[in-house]
Every structure is written in C-alpha cells, then in structure tokens.
Amino acid sequence: MSRTVVIVDPLPRTLDLIMEPDVRARLERLGEVVVSEEQQMSGELVDTLLPDTVLIFGQTDMPKERLDRATKLKAIINVESNFLPNIDYKTCVERGIWVITPAAAFASPVAEAALAMGLDLARGITQADRDFRAGVEQYGLAGNATTFRFAGAPVGIIGFGDLGRQFRDLIRPFKNTVRVFDPWLPGEIVTNADCIASSLDEVLTQSRLVFVFASVTSENQSFLGRREFAMMKKGAAFLLMSRAAVVDFPAMLDAAQSGHIRVATDVFPEEPVHANDPVRSLPGMLLSAHRTGGTRDAFYALGSMAVADAELIMKGLPPQLCRRADLATVNRLRSKPVTVS
Template identity: 25%
Template sequence: MSHSASPVALFAMDPVHLGGLFPPAVMERLRQLAEIDPEFVVRDFSDPAAAVALARAEVLITGWGCPHLGAEVLEAAPRLRTVLHAAGSVRQLVGDPFWERGLTLSSAVQANALPVAEYTLAAILLAGKDAFGLRERLRTERAHPGPAEYAKVGNLGRRVGIVGASRVGRRVLELLRPFDFSVNLYDPYVDAAQAADLGAVSLPLDELLRTSDIVSVHAPDIPQTRHMLSRERLALIPDGGVLINTSRGALVDQNALVGELTGGRLSAVLDVTDPEPLPADSPLFDLPNVFLTPHIAGSLGNELARMGTTVVDELERLVAGRPPAHPVHRAALANSA
C-alpha cells in the first residue's frame, strides 16, 4: 500500500457490471477507502488512458470481462500490490507472472457461492416432492394424480449425494442440516472425519451415485473432472433419480445424459449446459423431465452487491494493514474452479 492515507485503485472489468456490483452505498464506502474514479473502467489494457491509470494503480478491482493480467499488463503497473476480484473464479485472470511478482489476490467466490447453494437447496427440496414432474403432468393432463402416484414422493430420508466439497458444496451441506435427508459426499480431498464434520458420509463416487435419489454436482471444472459423470456413471443412478447441475456443463457427458432423460429413466435440473448457451435444436429444451434455467444460480441482480461489498471489506482490511479474509493461493488453484 502507499504511504498516503488512501491507496490508488482502478476498476478493470466489463462496465455493464459496475452498477450492480457497486450500487451507490457500496461505491461511497469504496471512495472513502481509496482514490478511485468511479466513472473510469478499463476494458482494454492497451488503451492509452488505461496505461496512464495502470501506472499509478496500487489496487486493481477486477470483475467479469477483465482481460488476463499477463506479463505486459503487470509491467505497466509497477506500483500494483493487490488485485481484488469482484467475481468467482480467477483461473483465467492470472498466470505465472502474477505469482512471480508476489502480488496479493482476493476473490469474492465465497459471496458468489451463497446464491448457488440457495438455488441448489430449492432444487433438492422441490425434486424430492417431484414438484417439477407433477407440475408438468398437471399442466398437460389438467387433473390431479391419484394417491398411488404420490407413493414415491417426499423428503423424509431422501438420499442426497453431493459431488464436490467446494465452497458451494460446503454451503449446500450446511443448508441441508435442518432437513431429514440422508446425505453422502464424494470429494477426493475430504476424508471420512471431515465429511462427518460437514454433515455427510464420505463415499467413493460410484457408490454415491448408486445410493442417491438426488445427485447435485459442485466439483470444479478442471481437466480431471471433464465428463466425470460419464455414460457409465450416469447409469449407476437409480431409476427415477434426479441430477442437479449448477457447476459447469462439461462435468457431465451431456449426450449420455440426454439419452437417460429421453428414455425417462432420470430427471434433471440444469442451470448449466455444454455448450452454453445450447443450440436451438437441443432436446433439453423440450424434454418434460428437464427443468432448465439460463445460468441463474450464481449472483444476479441485487445479489451482485454482495460481491462488491466483499471487495470493499477486503480493501478496508488492507488499508488497516490486515491480511485479506478471502485470499487466493497459487497452490489451491490446481483443484479449484
């Protein structure tokens, strides 16, 4: 940080997000802490005006749409000490030159995890009541089903499998605690005792899939997890099972999933797909056992301000000489989103 009272900060992101992330009250707090021009947002670091601002910047406040912080950008920012990312994943944002400079990085990934977990909880509860399927049936048949149709409905003892103890996965586990679910967890980096502390039983992935009525995916999108839910693994989920994916479409073999869904063996709640957006002729749009949403689980609308507030809280800590509450460490990136 500078020796002056307020560090010099600079916004770098797609300006369309700025107002949502930093509504007036949050922006005012930010301006009390740092010297920053709220009207100036860098989208292209090669812009001459950006170069002038970058030369002075000690803190970079980044977000969706920020270009990669490569060696040339860092060389143009000799005073830069800290990057505060007002979004989730930083995988595309920084590389080796950033870490070699010894810079500090903080992310609002924890804040972004909260609405994803809330969406997931809602999906699990509604799936357990077969709300999606019965709503579709009511819409087409215009009549209530008989008692026999309700025999398999209900959340008492419902078996829920969580794939990945990511920040979202952990928050989902926390939200599931008050309910009468049987919760299992697959995460290769979490042992049985840690899983128990999270409120779940640790299982290998195949065993979790075999013994879950509802499977919710919260693993990171890294090369090792591509199509981790393969054709063979999707086939392990019991008949009538529900797959919820709020992570990334690439974690599921979508062609295999479409096969299971078309046959009616499984149902799905999908907030993410592969590719995204889907081609207009994708069968996922029309299948009655698919509840499809346009990547809305993460922070949107008034939820963006939570991420902006996280950044301002971090800046407040840095100005006070304290370490960030949500640091991103180079070693952790290999296994995170």
C-alpha cells in the same frame, strides 16, 4: 506527484450491478478510481496507469510483463467470480500481490435453489403442474406413483466447497444421510460436517439425489458420463448446479430422456441456450437459465465483500471475506469466463 490509482475493469459486471451507493462511496475513498464499464479497459490505458495502480477490480489481463510495471500493486480482485488463466499467479505470490474473488457471495442463493429444485424433482411439483395444465392430472396416491420424500432420502454431494457446505447446512432439518465426494479435501472436513466421505461410485450408487457443486478443473472435465449415470438408481435425481463442463452433457440428456434418472440443470455448455436446442423439450428435465446464484442481494454482496477486503489490504492486513488464489489449485481450474451478468 505520486498517485494512488484504483483500476475498475469489471465487465461483464458493472458497478451499479455489484455496489450499493454506500459501498461505491467506500470504493472511491480507496484512491483515484478509473472506471471502464462500456467496454474492457484498453491495453493502452491499463499500461499508462499501472505504475501508479494499487488495486485492480476486474478481469484485466495481468501477465508478468505488466506485473513488472505495477510496482505499487497490492491486489487484483476478480469480481466475475472465477480465477481465470489471464494472470501470472506465481509472480503475484512471489511479490505479495493478493489475487482474490468474492465468489462465495453466490453460495447461499445457489444452495437455496438447489434445495428447491431437489424438492421439485423428488415430489414431481413441476411435472404435476404441467400435467394439470394439459388436463391429464392424477389425484392422491395415483399422482405420486413416481415421487418420493426428500426428507430422509440419501443425498450425495459432489464438490464440497462453499456451495456444497452451504447446501449441507440447509438440508439438516431433513435428516438425510449425506455422502460427499471431493478429492481435494481430507476426510476430516467431510466428517466434521456430519457427512460420509465417499468415493464417486459410492455417492452415485447409494444416493437418491445427487447434487453437483464441483468446479471445472484440468482433471475432471466430463468426468460424469454414461458409466456414472448408468450406475445411479432408477428414478434418482441428478442436479447440476455448478458448471456444465464437469458432465458429458449429451450423456446426461440421454439418461434423462430414457427415464433412467430425472435431471435438473442450471448450467449449459453454451449460454444463452439456442432457441432451437432440443434440451428445451426433453422429458425428465427441470431447466433453469443459469440464474440460481444471480439474486439482487448476491450481486451486491460481490461488491461489498470485494471493497471490504480491499480496505483491509490497503491497511496492510490480509483479506478475510474473499477466496484467495492458491498456486496448488488455481492453475488447474478451467471455468469459462462469465459472459452474461
């Protein structure tokens, strides 16, 4: 008897984390759902199921030899949110197998947190709290000697994908001049968003706040280093909201410790950060434990977006909500797999 199997291999996510009961019920209607959540699905079980599998939710390794056996497969839906190098994307494209991820679910909460952290660095909110608790607070103008208004301050955005565009929309009421550096986009997209398409050097030298939303690629690892931090305005704010690997992390910490710039980061080279890591005590730093995107509603959006697009795919229609793997870019991505939900 013919089977219609849906492999669910979502670690480090779990179905309870990413799907509300009604979405889980819709998933169950897509086929015979086989779930592995305690550990990654064994290779033996995957290989047994592949001939009858129509959908894969998760980060299962799918090289060509497995795709050759998955003759019914319609889509691989990565619910971790990165396109990983464990799939033969070329073969998927040739066979019309969609490879998608609902990563945009995190864009709005990350943008919201980036705004909050930018306001914090500009106005010295966390530092003022620390000073008050230590009994060294200053009042009125004296307490604002090193602060500046976010409203009207020149803003730079590095990386203008889902995150960058959500952030740009969020700050419109503040009437900032916004410069954008993104070598993967034509200038028309940037200017249509009421921004100025700029070189990296222009963004760094002309902005009072620089927000980094760039993905890690084979071409931009550690591309923000000592030279780039040195050219920023003294007292400017640098906010790392995407992936740690796009910066020379020690150089960024040195720039913060020296007092040349103030820094906020939500990401780190190794996570969880070691208890004795010196970053925890550096001055000039606003720290966040890779939490800006991980809101309850964002995780549920991962599941609902994934299931909604799977329903379309099962009807022979293209996905509409998730990001699609593009051969021109997917093999350049270098993001580390997520290990903490």
